[in-house]
Amino acid sequence: xxxxxxxxxxxxxxxxxxxxxxxxxxxxxxxxxxxxxxxxxxxxxxxxxxxxxxxxxxxxxxxxxxxxxxxxxxxxxxxxxxxxxxxxxxxxxxxxxxxxxxxxxxxxxxxxxxxxxxxxxxxxxxxxxxxxxxxxxxxxxxxxxxxxxxxxxxxxxxxx
Amino acid sequence: xxxxxxxxxxxxxxxxxxxxxxxxxxxxxxxxxxxxxxxxxxxxxxxxxxxxxxxxxxxxxxxxxxxxxxxxxxxxxxxxxxxxxxxxxxxxxxxxxxxxxxxxxxxxxxxxxxxxxxxxxxxxxxxxxxxxxxxxxxxxxxxxxxxxxxxxxxxxxxxx
Numbered sequence: 001x002x003x004x005x006x007x008x009x010x011x012x013x014x015x016x017x018x019x020x021x022x023x024x025x026x027x028x029x030x031x032x033x034x035x036x037x038x039x040x041x042x043x044x045x046x047x048x049x050x051x052x053x054x055x056x057x058x059x060x061x062x063x064x065x066x067x068x069x070x071x072x073x074x075x076x077x078x079x080x081x082x083x084x085x086x087x088x089x090x091x092x093x094x095x096x097x098x099x100x101x102x103x104x105x106x107x108x109x110x111x112x113x114x115x116x117x118x119x120x121x122x123x124x125x126x127x128x129x130x131x132x133x134x135x136x137x138x139x140x141x142x143x144x145x146x147x148x149x150x151x152x153x154x155x156x157x158x159x160x
Numbered sequence: 161x162x163x164x165x166x167x168x169x170x171x172x173x174x175x176x177x178x179x180x181x182x183x184x185x186x187x188x189x190x191x192x193x194x195x196x197x198x199x200x201x202x203x204x205x206x207x208x209x210x211x212x213x214x215x216x217x218x219x220x221x222x223x224x225x226x227x228x229x230x231x232x233x234x235x236x237x238x239x240x241x242x243x244x245x246x247x248x249x250x251x252x253x254x255x256x257x258x259x260x261x262x263x264x265x266x267x268x269x270x271x272x273x274x275x276x277x278x279x280x281x282x283x284x285x286x287x288x289x290x291x292x293x294x295x296x297x298x299x300x301x302x303x304x305x306x307x308x309x310x311x312x313x314x315x316x317x318x319x320x
Contacts, residue, residue, distance in 0.1 A: 032221035034228055056251070057224050061192035061217050068194055091216070097254045097307075 001071055001086040003156040004128030007115050015066040015111040015134075020054045022105040028058040041105070051104040059103050059145050063111045063136060086154045097147040101138070109136040109144060116148065120155070128153045161231055161246045163316040164288030167275050175226035175271040175294075180214045182265040188218040201265070211264040219263050219305050223271045223296060246314045257307040261298070269296040269304060276308065280315070288313045 022041065029038035033055035036043035044052035075085045103109060117131040130153050136145035182201065189198035193215035197207035204212035235245045263269060277291040290313050296305035 032225045034225070034232070055224070057217070057221050061221065064215070064217050065192045065194070072194070091259070094257045095255065097257055099251070 001075065001088045001153070003084075003086045004118065004120075004130065004153045005156045007118055007128070007130055007153060009115050009118055011115045013070070013113050015063070015070045015113065017108055017110045018062045018066065019108040020058070020062075020103050020105060022052055025052055025054045025058065025105055028061070029055050033057055044104070049102040049104065051102070054103040054105075054107075056099040056145075059099065059109065059136060060097070060147070062109070063134060063145065066111050067113065067134065084156075086156075088151055088153055091149060091151050095148045095150070099145055101142055101144040103136075103138070103144055107144075108139045110138075111136050113149075121152070124152075126155055128155055161235065161248045161313070163244075163246045164278065164280075164290065164313045165316045167278055167288070167290055167313060169275050169278055171275045173230070173273050175223070175230045175273065177268055177270045178222045178226065179268040180218070180222075180263050180265060182212055185212055185214045185218065185265055188221070189215050193217055204264075209262040209264065211262070214263040214265075214267075216259040216305075219259065219269065219296060220257070220307070222269070223294060223305065226271050227273065227294065244316075246316075248311055248313055251309060251311050255308040255310070259305055261302055261304040263296075263298070263304055267304075268299045270298075271296050273309075281312070284312075286315055288315055 026039055029035065035055075037047035037049050037053050038044075038055050038058075041052045044050070047053070078085050111134065113132045113134045115130060116133045117129075119129055121127045121129050130151050132149045132151065134147055134149055135143060138144050186199055189195065195215075196203035197209050197213050198204075198215050198218075201212045204210070207213070238245050271294065273292045273294045275290060276293045279289055281287040281289050290311050292309045292311065294307055294309055295303060298304050
């Protein structure tokens with residue numbers, strides 16, 4: 001993870017892409033969101049989604065996976081260069097979680113994050129508070145998923 | 161699913177409980193949130209969580225599972241009584257997703273939902289718009305998880 005000072009507003013990071021196959025969509029749905037339009041192509045076609053659709057929680061979980069793996073890869077690369085790596089605080093939650101368009105079987109979603117705001121914490125000056133707008137965009141360039149994550153990020157040289 | 165007219169503000173529904181075992185926590189984390197404090201008891205103890213902690217997305221997904229299964233069970237019971245069952249519209253998203261306290265290995269979380277607001281849609285009079293406050297509470301009675309879900313709910317006799 002980067003330090004607060006290395007996170008300018010507007011900074012954009014690509015996390016990677018994922019293709020939601022019918023098998024993956026059904027596997028997640030059986031475990032966590034067993035609604036008919038997530039379990040059957042036919043029921044999906046009859047629904048407002050117009051096809052077998054991934055659970056919104058599946059989309060969120062895949063975004064999280066790619067975000068975490070990308071952060072870990074960047075940390076390893078920074079450590080290999082001999083740089084200090086920041087350890088983030090817990091996230092107090094998310095705001096504005098939106099499923100804007102359905103993710104249908106076969107869709108490939110590219111996930112990315114942009115720093116929307118960054119400010120020093122008033123009560124804990126060794127931390128910064130950063131808002132990340134994380135998004136998913138399909139193979140047609142359409143925004144399908146978005147949420148605003150709030151994170152505590154250590155400031156450089158604050159003894160963190 | 162119930163019709164708009166059967167959803168008074170303040171109405172409360174229990175979805176069921178789930179015990180987050182260490183195995184389940186690690187299995188979800190390996191797939192979707194491979195951060196160290198979700199994968200190892202020792203790393204969890206060294207973290208701000210103070211123990212092996214479930215991914216927040218795991219908590220959300222289990223809540224969704226119990227909510228969906230409870231809705232399906234109630235639908236089957238209503239159908240068995242010969243009652244009409246409403247078919248809900250898609251959810252445009254959630255607001256105020258909050259992880260208030262860690263969910264640690266061995267914790268049992270009881271999930272429930274309360275209707276916070278209900279109003280007719282201005283643009284589509286055959287639908288109502290209902291906000292549900294969904295929560296998770298641990299075995300010590302502490303609120304650990306909360307989100308506000310917005311749903312389109314059909315009105316009775318509106319041809320839905």
